[in-house]
Amino acid sequence: MNxxxxxxxxxxxxxxxGFIISAALVIALIAAVVVIFFLxxxxxxAQPGPAASPDSAFAAPAKGADAAGxxxxxxxxxxxxxxxxxxxxxxxxxGKMAAPTDPKTSxxxxxxxxxxxxxxxxxxxxxxxxxxxMIALGSSGTQDELxxxxxxLVPGPGRDAAIKAAKTxxxxxxxxxxxxxxxxxxxxxxxxxxxxxxxxKLPHGALAHSVLSLRWVAGDWKVKASDDGQVFNGVAQxxxxxxxxxxxxx
Numbered sequence: 001m002n003x004x005x006x007x008x009x010x011x012x013x014x015x016x017x018g019f020i021i022s023a024a025l026v027i028a029l030i031a032a033v034v035v036i037f038f039l040x041x042x043x044x045x046a047q048p049g050p051a052a053s054p055d056s057a058f059a060a061p062a063k064g065a066d067a068a069g070x071x072x073x074x075x076x077x078x079x080x081x082x083x084x085x086x087x088x089x090x091x092x093x094x095g096k097m098a099a100p101t102d103p104k105t106s107x108x109x110x111x112x113x114x115x116x117x118x119x120x121x122x123x124x125x126x127x128x129x130x131x132x133x134m135i136a137l138g139s140s141g142t143q144d145e146l147x148x149x150x151x152x153l154v155p156g157p158g159r160d161a162a163i164k165a166a167k168t169x170x171x172x173x174x175x176x177x178x179x180x181x182x183x184x185x186x187x188x189x190x191x192x193x194x195x196x197x198x199x200x201k202l203p204h205g206a207l208a209h210s211v212l213s214l215r216w217v218a219g220d221w222k223v224k225a226s227d228d229g230q231v232f233n234g235v236a237q238x239x240x241x242x243x244x245x246x247x248x249x250x
Contacts, residue, residue, distance in 0.1 A: 071121055072219030073109035078123030083186040084245075087125045091249025095140025096178040098249030099133045108133055116143060116151065120221050124186055127194035130221035131212045132181050135198065139179060154215050158225030165229050178203060183244030192216050193224075197234070199244045207238035 071077070089100040094117070103109050106129045107120030117137060120130035134152050137143050145166050153159035183199035192215065199209045210232040213224040225231050 070219055071107075071109065071119060073119035075107055075109050075119060075121040075126065076105065076123075077121060077191065078125075080124050081189050083124040083128060083189070086184075086245050086247040087128070089129075089247070089249065094133070094136035097136040097139045098180055099136035100129050100249065101133075102129065114143070115140070116148075118151070118220055122191050122216055122221075124189050124194070127189060127214055127221055128184055128186065128196055130214060131196035131198055132184075134212065134223060135181070135200075152223050153231070154217055154222045154224045156225075157227045158229055161227065161229030162225050162231065163229075180248060180250045182207065182248045183241045183246050185244055187211060194221070195233075197244075199238060199241055201248075207241065208236065209238055209244070210235040 087100075087106070090102065091098040092101050093099075094115070099117070100106075101108060101117075102125075103111075105121065106123065106125045108117035108129070109119035109121075111117050115137075117133045120126040120133070137152075138148065146163060149159060149163050149166060153162060180201045181198055182201040185197040187195040187197050189195075194214045195211050196214065197209055197211045199207060201207055211234045212231070213233060214221045215224050216222075223231055
C-alpha cells in the first residue's frame, strides 16, 4: 500500500500524549496498520520476543499493603510469576469485544450497574484478565472516557496528563469498529507490577499488538501511564501470531 512508505518521522496516533483507553483504541490501531507510521521506511512488521521464563519474570514485590495481594473484593492471590499457556477462559461480550471472565478466581469480581468491570486477582492470570477487560471496556463505547481514566489509570502525572488531553479530544464512541484479542505474552510479572503484551485482530484480519503496563494499587490492577499520558507501549503491526500464546473468545 502507498501509505506504508510514509515518512517514519510522522508520529503514530498511538504514541501521541494523552492517548488513553477509549473507543479511539480500535480506530487508532486500524490507522496504525493501514498507515504504518510506527515502522521505519522499508521496515517490516515487528514480532514479539520470547515469553519471559519463570526466573526472568520474577521481581521482588514492593513493600506495603498494595503488594500484599489482598484483592479489594477478596479474590485469591497466587505465588506464580509466569503464564506459559493460555488459561481456560469463559468469555463475555463487552460491547462487541469478547473479554475473559472468572468472577470467583481471576476476575472481574465486580461489575457495576453501568457495566464497569473491576477487581482482578493478584496473579499472572488476573493481570492478563485485567488488561483484556480494560481494552474491551474502552472499545465498548458505553463508558465515559474521563470516568474510565479516573478508574483504571494509576494516580499521578500520567493520569493527569491523559485526563487533560481527553477533555480536549472529540469522542469516537459509537464508531462501530471492532477488534478482538487473539493472543498474549506476559512480558514480566511480580505481585506489584506486570507488563501484558496483547495481540489484537482488527477488522479485515489485520493484526497489531501493544503492551499494557499494570501496577497493583489499592487491591486491584491499574494501568500505568507515562508522564505525558501515553498508555500503550511498543505498538506495532504483526504479520502473524508467531511468538504469541493463542488466546481468544471469538
